Amino acid sequence: MKKFEERKFNIPKLVGISEKTIEEHLKLYAGYVKNANDLLVESDYNRRFPFEFNGMRNHEIYFSHFEGGSTLLNTSSPIAHIDWEKFKALALTRGVGWAMLYYDPISDQLIQSWVDEQHLGQLSQCIPILALDMWEHSFVADYQPSGKKQYVEDFFANLNWESVVERFDTVSKR
Numbered sequence: 001m002k003k004f005e006e007r008k009f010n011i012p013k014l015v016g017i018s019e020k021t022i023e024e025h026l027k028l029y030a031g032y033v034k035n036a037n038d039l040l041v042e043s044d045y046n047r048r049f050p051f052e053f054n055g056m057r058n059h060e061i062y063f064s065h066f067e068g069g070s071t072l073l074n075t076s077s078p079i080a081h082i083d084w085e086k087f088k089a090l091a092l093t094r095g096v097g098w099a100m101l102y103y104d105p106i107s108d109q110l111i112q113s114w115v116d117e118q119h120l121g122q123l124s125q126c127i128p129i130l131a132l133d134m135w136e137h138s139f140v141a142d143y144q145p146s147g148k149k150q151y152v153e154d155f156f157a158n159l160n161w162e163s164v165v166e167r168f169d170t171v172s173k174r
């Protein structure tokens with residue numbers, strides 16, 4: 001089996017989300033990579049592998065959203081036609097998990113969906129375009145539990161929309 005490589009991210013100073021939170025969060029991501037690699041060679045491979053693998057991949061999307069700093073959203077992209085207020089409300093779903101935007105290549109459309117723990121509820125055959133981490137470790141040190149809504153707002157303030165549009169363009173072959 002090939003080993004998964006831990007990715008490095010060039011994350012600028014962010015609005016609201018502290019360097020310390022990102023540093024700790026990256027350590028957590030590194031743990032997912034390590035555990036996914038460990039489970040590849042263990043006999044209980046199947047038992048926890050989806051949790052570690054999806055945790056690794058979802059975090060790679062999440063951190064990539066900050067790289068290069070915030071950019072404006074190109075209004076001619078289908079990404080601009082998403083109801084982002086609805087997405088923000090989705091992100092405030094109670095409990096830990098992920099607010100996700102997927103591209104479904106079969107029906108050729110973008111679909112917003114909440115995913116509880118990452119091994120439960122990822123949409124089959126859909127490709128993640130945007131991943132917003134709503135596990136408490138991603139915001140609670142900077143925002144407290146009551147500041148979840150501001151964290152969501154700041155995530156969008158920090159978002160490199162160009163990278164999201166690029167990801168969508170690549171997978172939808174537009």
Ligand SMILES: [Fe+2]
Binds near residue numbers: 025059133135
């Ligand atoms: Fe996380």
